[in-house]
Amino acid sequence: MELVIYIDGGSQGNPGRAGAGAILYNSRGELLSQSGQYIGTATNNVAEYTGLILALRQARQLHGRQLRIYSDSELMVKQYKGEYKVKSENLKPLYLEVKRLARQFESVDLIHIPREKNRQADAYVNKIIREGAKKKPYQKQERQP
Numbered sequence: 001m002e003l004v005i006y007i008d009g010g011s012q013g014n015p016g017r018a019g020a021g022a023i024l025y026n027s028r029g030e031l032l033s034q035s036g037q038y039i040g041t042a043t044n045n046v047a048e049y050t051g052l053i054l055a056l057r058q059a060r061q062l063h064g065r066q067l068r069i070y071s072d073s074e075l076m077v078k079q080y081k082g083e084y085k086v087k088s089e090n091l092k093p094l095y096l097e098v099k100r101l102a103r104q105f106e107s108v109d110l111i112h113i114p115r116e117k118n119r120q121a122d123a124y125v126n127k128i129i130r131e132g133a134k135k136k137p138y139q140k141q142e143r144q145p
Contacts, residue, residue, distance in 0.1 A: 002027040003064040005055045007071050008121035009047025012129060018042035019128035022055035023121055024062065033058055036124060038132025048073040049094035051125070052080075056101035056108075065106045070113045072122070077112040 004025045011018040021036035035058040039050055048071065059067055071077055078084040079095060086095045102108040115122065 001062070001064055002066040002068070003032070003059050003062065004029070005059065005067060005069045006118055006121040007048075007051040007055045007069060008118055008125045009044065009049070009051040009073070010122070010125045010129060011042055011044040011047050015041050015043045017129050017133050018044070018047040018050075019125050019132055020047045020051035020054055021121055021124040021128055022051055022058055023124060024055065024058055024064075032062055034124060036128040038128050038135070040132075043090065045073070045075060045088065045091055046094065047125075048076045049091060049098065051121075052076065052098050052110075053094065053101065056098065056104075060101070060104055067105055067108045069108065069110045070118065071110060072113055072115040072118040074112050077110050080110045 004027060005022055007022045009020040018040065019036060019038045021034065024033045026032055035054045037050060037054060039047060055069055075084065079086050080098065086092050
């Protein structure tokens with residue numbers, strides 16, 4: 001089964017309150033599932049990778065075989081495709097998890113789109129952050145010397 005997926009991750013403060021989400025459709029454009037997670041204090045890039053991981057895990061549960069995943073994170077898309085190296089130590093384990101999960105599908109096509117074309121996923125992530133922040137208020141972390 002082919003799945004069409006829109007993902008996003010966001011951080012209010014970068015790092016700040018962060019969340020990630022994935023919206024999964026079948027090839028006819030019918031909504032199959034939404035998956036989201038409030039991740040507490042994180043950077044935007046960590047949130048973006050978390051959204052991709054959520055999407056891949058949900059796609060596996062839905063028995064997807066070919067995935068077309070849309071993201072507005074140019075950095076993540078280029079890292080996934082090998083055009084950019086993953087230099088951040090925080091992102092390396094997430095990148096490796098994405099690659100591990102992606103091997104479970106016949107194909108995974110990760111496509112960069114402008115933010116304007118990702119409004120639904122963006123709104124979903126903002127809702128996740130708002131709801132998560134109500135449960136776990138943000139507390140700025142003190143930097144250690």
